[in-house]
Amino acid sequence: MNTLVSSPEVAKDKQQINLIDGYFTASEAQDILTPMIAKKINFHQVKRMSLYENNHSDACASDRDRIVELEAAKIKAEDIFLQAKIEGKKVRMQSVIQITLED
Template sequence: MNTVATPSEVTKGKHQIDLIDGSFTASEAQDLVVPMLTKKINFHQIKRMSLFEKNHKDTCAPDRDRILELEEAKATVEDIFLQAKIEGKKVKMHSTIHITLED
């Protein structure tokens, strides 16, 4: 049974959420993963534009590099899911998010 953490519990230690855990059809896997990657790419693009508007000399290298990494990851997973579709295979995935509050 899942319980909701109280505010005092939330501020203590580390937390983890099992976001994805199981076997999926290729289409289901694609529906779960590709939008998350797209959202992360958009997040960094917007952040990069905002930083550039404030300072036109800022190359925004960390965000630019992260966008490239995420675009490569997106292309890779799309290839994996396509291959799974072609071969009629299921896709097993596990994703855990680790959360720690910091100052």
């Protein structure tokens, strides 16, 4: 379950969600992180396709660059999980999502 973290120093228009916080086996960590990265890649691919359909001259460079960045992150994470499996180590993961309301 996601928890909403509020503190006196966090304004109403700025909140945090403690998404991931714990120790996991390599397989558990992979089960958590791999689909999240895949979902983000898919998000940018769909967005890029939609933009291209509306404007064939739009190179969608920011989405293309983000896809490349996420694919590299996926490979890096797979390497880390493989190393953890080989060495019999646990994986510590933490992820805090910061949400800010802006004009």
